Amino acid sequence: MNSPESPGSKNLTRRTFIESGVVAGTLLASGSTTVASAEDKTLNQTEKTTGTKYQIIVVGLGAMGSACVYHLAKRGIRVLGIEQFDIGHGLGSSGGHTRQTKLALYVGTPYEPLIRRSFELWRQLERETRQPVFEQTGWLWYRANGEWDNLAGKCDYEVFGPRQLQQRYPQIVVPGHFNGLFDPVGGLIRSERAIACHCRVALEHGAELHGREKLLGWEENDKHVEVQTDRGQYRADQIVFCSGAWTSKMLKDLERRLTVTRLALGWVWPKDRERFALGKMPIWKIDNYYGFPMLPDYPGFKLAMHWRGQPTDPDQIDREPNQGDETHIRECLARHFPEADNPLLAMKICMYTHGGPIVSRHPKFQRVCLAAAFGGGGFKFSNVYGEALAELATENETTLPMKHLAL
Numbered sequence: 114m115n116s117p118e119s120p121g122s123k124n125l126t127r128r129t130f131i132e133s134g135v136v137a138g139t140l141l142a143s144g145s146t147t148v149a150s151a152e153d154k155t156l157n158q159t160e161k162t163t164g165t166k167y168q169i170i171v172v173g174l175g176a177m178g179s180a181c182v183y184h185l186a187k188r189g190i191r192v193l194g195i196e197q198f199d200i201g202h203g204l205g206s207s208g209g210h211t212r213q214t215k216l217a218l219y220v221g222t223p224y225e226p227l228i229r230r231s232f233e234l235w236r237q238l239e240r241e242t243r244q245p246v247f248e249q250t251g252w253l254w255y256r257a258n259g260e261w262d263n264l265a266g267k268c269d270y271e272v273f274g275p276r277q278l279q280q281r282y283p284q285i286v287v288p289g290h291f292n293g294l295f296d297p298v299g300g301l302i303r304s305e306r307a308i309a310c311h312c313r314v315a316l317e318h319g320a321e322l323h324g325r326e327k328l329l330g331w332e333e334n335d336k337h338v339e340v341q342t343d344r345g346q347y348r349a350d351q352i353v354f355c356s357g358a359w360t361s362k363m364l365k366d367l368e369r370r371l372t373v374t375r376l377a378l379g380w381v382w383p384k385d386r387e388r389f390a391l392g393k394m395p396i397w398k399i400d401n402y403y404g405f406p407m408l409p410d411y412p413g414f415k416l417a418m419h420w421r422g423q424p425t426d427p428d429q430i431d432r433e434p435n436q437g438d439e440t441h442i443r444e445c446l447a448r449h450f451p452e453a454d455n456p457l458l459a460m461k462i463c464m465y466t467h468g469g470p471i472v473s474r475h476p477k478f479q480r481v482c483l484a485a486a487f488g489g490g491g492f493k494f495s496n497v498y499g500e501a502l503a504e505l506a507t508e509n510e511t512t513l514p515m516k517h518l519a520l
């Protein structure tokens with residue numbers, strides 16, 4: 114790790130630290146935002162005038178932060194990424210190996226161009242790294258009296274009732290009044306691998322990424338943003354917060370808007386494992402339960418309940434699964450997957466952040482962008498949100514249609 118720069122604090126009008134609970138930042142009265150550019154001449158100018166080593170600092174290297182440093186580094190931006198835990202960890206919102214993605218749900222909504230772009234970007238990441246990141250399994254969505262007329266003519270999908278479901282996927286049981294949709298484009302993203310791949314490509318393009326380094330405080334002035342971590346001090350032109358469940362600890366003005374909840378994931382070993390294997394069944398959502406086919410490189414059939422979750426604090430969260438967590442999984446197995454209603458292999462705890470989604474420049478600060486509060490649905494968009502953040506931080510605006518996500 115490079116040694117940190119000296120802060121040059123005489124330019125600063127106010128110092129703020131997260132621990133002190135003070136609202137961070139120094140607002141400029143007027144003037145245009147100093148936005149870094151990929152071009153060397155701007156870079157040299159930036160170094161000359163402010164002594165800034167980095168153009169952009171990204172705080173948090175989970176789903177959004179890893180994608181952000183990937184897009185920035187590929188543009189030639191000098192970026193520093195800071196992660197409080199290991200780079201690749203299961204303590205935030207992105208652990209548990211897999212996440213779902215789908216198309217049908219977003220067709221005709223403002224998310225349609227974003228999800229379509231995300232599929233392109235997963236394939237691009239796979240080509241760059243030669244790692245399988247996205248598995249197109251199709252997405253099965255079953256619910257009571259489900260109706261799908263709104264999708265007619267807008268995308269490829271199939272509708273079938275419980276009897277056809279039994280013929281096609283005998284391992285899945287649903288009540289007679291349930292109706293299902295099959296979206297052939299959906300599938301699973303290997304979430305932890307995606308983060309690792311984004312970080313690896315970023316590093317290969319010159320990004321500096323620091324694991325096990327926690328941001329303690331930050332502030333902006335008319336020349337730069339200054340950051341204090343538990344290992345050093347750094348300066349940059351811009352800062353991007355991709356800090357997941359911890360966001361409101363750094364951006365205190367969002368404290369009342371963002372809330373965090375605790376949820377659980379579980380893995381079991383089905384009796385007839387062949388029927389649950391990747392290639393034999395799609396990703397699925399039945400009522401509020403959802404899950405994944407078994408991967409060849411990780412044991413077990415993964416499932417969970419999608420609900421709001423129990424309120425928590427990311428620094429105080431109980432990471433020990435309890436009886437209530439297991440009950441959600443057992444209910445789903447008993448109702449819909451009796452062949453897999455077996456002892457647990459594993460359980461993990463994860464966090465949703467509510468109050469978003471937000472991908473935006475911060476309206477109160479000249480040098481701040483953020484991506485936060487994606488509840489239970491952000492991973493699938495993380496590559497495209499990372500691309501938008503890279504544009505917002507370097508060019509002040511994004512070419513992607515994302516006004517609905519602005520703060």
Ligand SMILES: Cc1cc2nc3c(=O)[nH]c(=O)nc-3n(C[C@H](O)[C@H](O)[C@H](O)COP(=O)(O)OP(=O)(O)OC[C@H]3O[C@@H](n4cnc5c(N)ncnc54)[C@H](O)[C@@H]3O)c2cc1C
Binds near residue numbers: 175358360463484491
């Ligand atoms: C159980 C569960 C199931 C889900 N299922 C799906 C799904 O199927 N499909 C889907 O699209 N989405 C799903 N999601 C949502 C998706 O996983 C999240 O929206 C996404 O992972 C959020 O990414 P993030 O980068 O905001 O947060 P994270 O990945 O948690 O990253 C935030 C990072 O910031 C770091 N950080 C925080 N504070 C500091 C600090 N002070 N200094 C340094 N680093 C710091 C954290 O350590 C962390 O690594 C699910 C979420 C959960 C919890």
